[in-house]
Amino acid sequence: MKNFTYHRPATVAAALPLLDAEWGKTELLAGGTDLLDRQKEYVSQPDKVVSLTGIGGAFKQIAAAGDAVTIGAGVKLADIAESKELAAFPALTGAAGEIAGPQIRNMGTLGGSLCQRNRCWYFRDEHVPCLLKGGKKCFALDGENEYHAVFTQGHPCVIVHPSTLAPPLIALGATAEVVGPKGTRTVPLEKLFQAPAKETQREHTLAPNEVLVAVKIPAKEPPRNASYEVKQRETSEWPLVQAAVAFRPFVKVARDVRVVLGHVAPTPLVSEAAAKALEGKEVTDATATAAGEAAAAGAKPLSGNGYKVALVKTVVKRAALLAAGARPYWEG
Amino acid sequence: MNDSTGEARSGPSRRGFLTGTGAAAAAAAGLRGELAPAAQPNPAAPAHGPGPVLVELTVNGNKLSTTVEPRVTLLDALRNHLDVTGCKRVCDRGTCGACTVIVDGRTVYSCTMLAVEARGADVKTAEALGGDRLDPVPAAFADCDAQQCGFCTPGFVVSIRAALDKNPKATPEQVEAALTGNICRCGTYEQMRHAIVQLCRKGG
Numbered sequence: 085m086k087n088f089t090y091h092r093p094a095t096v097a098a099a100l101p102l103l104d105a106e107w108g109k110t111e112l113l114a115g116g117t118d119l120l121d122r123q124k125e126y127v128s129q130p131d132k133v134v135s136l137t138g139i140g141g142a143f144k145q146i147a148a149a150g151d152a153v154t155i156g157a158g159v160k161l162a163d164i165a166e167s168k169e170l171a172a173f174p175a176l177t178g179a180a181g182e183i184a185g186p187q188i189r190n191m192g193t194l195g196g197s198l199c200q201r202n203r204c205w206y207f208r209d210e211h212v213p214c215l216l217k218g219g220k221k222c223f224a225l226d227g228e229n230e231y232h233a234v235f236t237q238g239h240p241c242v243i244v245h246p247s248t249l250a251p252p253l254i255a256l257g258a259t260a261e262v263v264g265p266k267g268t269r270t271v272p273l274e275k276l277f278q279a280p281a282k283e284t285q286r287e288h289t290l291a292p293n294e295v296l297v298a299v300k301i302p303a304k305e306p307p308r309n310a311s312y313e314v315k316q317r318e319t320s321e322w323p324l325v326q327a328a329v330a331f332r333p334f335v336k337v338a339r340d341v342r343v344v345l346g347h348v349a350p351t352p353l354v355s356e357a358a359a360k361a362l363e364g365k366e367v368t369d370a371t372a373t374a375a376g377e378a379a380a381a382g383a384k385p386l387s388g389n390g391y392k393v394a395l396v397k398t399v400v401k402r403a404a405l406l407a408a409g410a411r412p413y414w415e416g
Numbered sequence: 417m418n419d420s421t422g423e424a425r426s427g428p429s430r431r432g433f434l435t436g437t438g439a440a441a442a443a444a445a446g447l448r449g450e451l452a453p454a455a456q457p458n459p460a461a462p463a464h465g466p467g468p469v470l471v472e473l474t475v476n477g478n479k480l481s482t483t484v485e486p487r488v489t490l491l492d493a494l495r496n497h498l499d500v501t502g503c504k505r506v507c508d509r510g511t512c513g514a515c516t517v518i519v520d521g522r523t524v525y526s527c528t529m530l531a532v533e534a535r536g537a538d539v540k541t542a543e544a545l546g547g548d549r550l551d552p553v554p555a556a557f558a559d560c561d562a563q564q565c566g567f568c569t570p571g572f573v574v575s576i577r578a579a580l581d582k583n584p585k586a587t588p589e590q591v592e593a594a595l596t597g598n599i600c601r602c603g604t605y606e607q608m609r610h611a612i613v614q615l616c617r618k619g620g
């Protein structure tokens with residue numbers, strides 16, 4: 085790892101002047117579970133590391149107030165998974181509890197989960213000069229791409245967004261609070277993410293001198309919600325495909341349906357088609373299956389990841405049924 | 417890439433620095449890093465490093481201190497600077513659990529945490545479970561022959577200890593769930609299962 089100077093400000097305000105207007109020389113450090121990995125691989129070589137772990141108060145708390153629950157960006161994944169304040173949001177707590185193992189959940193934070201860099205093995209290899217490292221081509225397009233996007237939508241970089249907290253938070257209508265040199269701005273969570281195409285872009289839309297301070301979930305009459313993911317093995321592995329579903333029950337039917345897919349596109353992907361397939365209908369095996377079919381329509385897999393299209397159907401169906409309170413029949 | 421001490425191929429390495437200038441100078445540089453940092457934009461958040469930085473922490477009840485560059489992980493500080501070698505360096509990438517230690521009551525991968533981030537922390541390593549009064553967890557491992565090469569063992573026993581401290585009435589399934597961040601390359605899982613069942617029967 086390249087050496088660096090280290091700062092540990094006690095407030096967000098004290099952190100801001102330490103940040104640069106450009107990516108590369110300065111990195112924020114939260115739990116370090118992503119950043120240290122990149123530094124050890126020389127994929128990231130900051131000269132300055134600004135630790136957020138000295139910031140206390142709301143930054144590290146989950147607070148239910150009025151009609152919203154606010155989660156500080158410094159809250160640990162383990163605390164999200166076990167939070168009583170978040171009990172109405174099993175899509176989120178369940179996804180947090182599925183991340184890696186206890187050690188990563190004890191270290192990793194909400195902010196780090198949402199701002200972590202992608203897991204493309206070409207990106208993570210210092211010696212491969214792909215688009216996101218200032219190179220001219222994407223090596224995954226005609227290389228090893230079994231974990232890459234199936235909805236590439238014309239993007240030149242075909243990563244999948246790595247955060248499993250993003251799809252449930254988007255399905256729940258969360259917003260992000262971002263602080264920068266010009267003050268605070270509020271961003272709908274789906275707008276926090278972008279498909280990067282070059283070295284000067286990240287998987288999120290924060291400026292290099294901004295800090296994500298909190299995520300707010302509307303909590304007035306929370307929707308029914310669930311997240312479901314398929315993994316290659318049970319632990320210490322990102323999902324192959326994930327779906328988060330939220331809806332409001334109205335008499336017997338589902339209203340305000342939100343379906344968000346994870347690990348199929350360079351950003352978390354809101355599936356309007358799947359939501360439409362459930363809107364105004366009772367969530368049954370048949371309608372959940374139809375939603376899965378709708379979600380998978382239009383997928384354009386790469387050479388090695390056609391299997392993901394079938395998984396999209398399965399995860400959407402199961403997430404919808406779980407949100408509706410069905411017994412997980414697939415667990416036998 | 418990193419060599420076995422976690423140093424880097426570029427920039428002044430700790431070893432080069434020590435052999436070149438002597439340990440006293442290194443300590444002085446540590447003070448320089450702490451007390452007279454380079455020009456900084458905000459006095460509330462001084463720059464530490466890139467030279468050695470003073471790290472004081474409590475390890476298994478003993479107050480210890482050392483000076484390490486900011487890039488040195490807690491694992492390398494413990495093993496290479498403080499002679500606390502129970503935590504093992506296997507993957508050095510936060511995926512195997514051999515380096516598991518308890519920091520302020522929670523298990524973490526010490527290979528994935530900077531030593532400077534652990535300043536002031538209370539750290540417990542596998543050594544805390546050994547000594548004259550052997551902790552029931554390693555005792556059950558010995559009883560059930562729950563190790564082969566033993567490289568993963570300090571991480572497993574620390575994770576199990578933390579799980580039982582959190583919930584002394586944990587079931588074997590709950591203890592196993594707490595071990596999802598630890599890997600045994602020798603595949604001694606069945607014997608570890610026996611040890612866990614024995615521990616749960618005795619109530620931790």
Ligand SMILES: Cc1cc2nc3c(=O)[nH]c(=O)nc-3n(C[C@H](O)[C@H](O)[C@H](O)COP(=O)(O)OP(=O)(O)OC[C@H]3O[C@@H](n4cnc5c(N)ncnc54)[C@H](O)[C@@H]3O)c2cc1C
Pocket residue numbers: 111112113114115116117118119120136157158161182183184185188191192193194195196197198199200201246247248249290294295296297320321322323510511
């Ligand atoms: C084996 C393994 C399995 C995993 N499986 C999953 C999984 O299934 N799903 C999943 O979602 N994740 C998974 N992860 C990733 C893990 O969740 C992330 O590494 C973790 O959440 C990052 O949080 P951190 O606090 O450690 O971030 P850090 O490593 O400290 O930071 C990560 C990045 O985010 C930036 N950052 C951090 N906080 C902020 C902030 N407040 N504002 C602006 N930028 C910020 C940092 O600058 C850095 O670039 C896995 C990790 C491992 C090692």
Ligand code: SF4
Pocket residue numbers: 202204205206207214215216221222223224225232240241242243
């Ligand atoms: S998918 Fe993106 S990160 Fe991976 S090789 Fe292609 S351009 Fe690079």
Ligand code: FES
Pocket residue numbers: 504505506507508509510511512513514515516525526527528
């Ligand atoms: S050495 Fe730290 S997790 Fe493997």
Ligand code: FES
Pocket residue numbers: 562563564565566567568569599600601602603604
């Ligand atoms: S006993 Fe050898 S790795 Fe577990």
